[in-house]
Amino acid sequence: xxxxxxxxxxxxxxxxLHCPYSNAQGLGxxxxxxxxxxxxxxxxxxxxxxxxxxGEAGANPIAQFMSVEPVGLYGVSQTxxxxxxxxxxxxxxxxxxxxxxxxxxxxxxxxxxxxRSGQVYNIDSSGAFRYDTPQDIPVKIELKEPGLQFVNVSKxxxxxxxxxxxxxxxxxxxxxxxFNNVPIFWDVYPE
Numbered sequence: 001x002x003x004x005x006x007x008x009x010x011x012x013x014x015x016x017l018h019c020p021y022s023n024a025q026g027l028g029x030x031x032x033x034x035x036x037x038x039x040x041x042x043x044x045x046x047x048x049x050x051x052x053x054x055g056e057a058g059a060n061p062i063a064q065f066m067s068v069e070p071v072g073l074y075g076v077s078q079t080x081x082x083x084x085x086x087x088x089x090x091x092x093x094x095x096x097x098x099x100x101x102x103x104x105x106x107x108x109x110x111x112x113x114x115x116r117s118g119q120v121y122n123i124d125s126s127g128a129f130r131y132d133t134p135q136d137i138p139v140k141i142e143l144k145e146p147g148l149q150f151v152n153v154s155k156x157x158x159x160x161x162x163x164x165x166x167x168x169x170x171x172x173x174x175x176x177x178x179f180n181n182v183p184i185f186w187d188v189y190p191e
Contacts, residue, residue, distance in 0.1 A: 060175075061175035062177070065094055065095050065169055065173045066091060066095070067092040069089065069090045071140065072184065073182050074087075074190055075184055075186040076187065077155065080155075081156075082153060084150065084151050084153065086144045086150075087163060088142050089143070090138060090139075091139050091140075093134065095135065095173065097170060099132050100130070100131065100169045101128035101131075101166075101167070102128055102131055102143055102165060103166060104127060104165075105128065105166065107166065107175065109166060110122060111123045111148065112162075112164050113162065115157055115161055116161050123147060123148055123151075124147050124149075125148055129145050140190065155186055159181055160181075160184060164178050
């Protein structure tokens with residue numbers, strides 16, 4: 001019940017915090033949209049779906065070298081019903097290396113997301129992008145590059161069941177990480 005109230009409150013407040021201006025009609029639409037999303041999530045809690053505020057780390061084969069937690073998938077609307085998603089991670093690099101690559105084609109596996117119905121979402125890139133990951137300092141990594149975004153995702157989704165991503169620190173320290181129950185935040189920006 002507490003999770004339901006927290007998620008409902010966050011979903012209702014998020015659009016209000018991120019709009020620089022709005023007229024009465026636009027604000028009403030935002031509030032209705034947030035309420036509908038909150039009701040969908042609350043309804044899914046009753047149907048047995050595990051509703052979580054943040055994603056859960058699944059398999060991390062490089063845990064001894066890098067701590068990686070999903071913050072969420074952030075959606076950018078492309079049409080009224082679909083949009084593109086980019087993954088945001090919280091990372092702590094435990095190695096002497098100052099950067100790592102994130103994305104696809106690590107150990108010949110693609111970056112992929114799968115929703116509750118089994119729909120698979122791929123990315124357009126077959127490679128990875130390098131990000132600064134200073135040693136022992138928590139950093140936020142936003143995989144916003146167009147080649148790393150999941151495209152044509154239905155805006156009715158509030159959570160992605162599975163997200164897989166490859167991370168390469170160097171040739172000896174690389175792997176594909178799996179995250180479960182990653183929340184989706186539509187048309188808001190990570191803090």
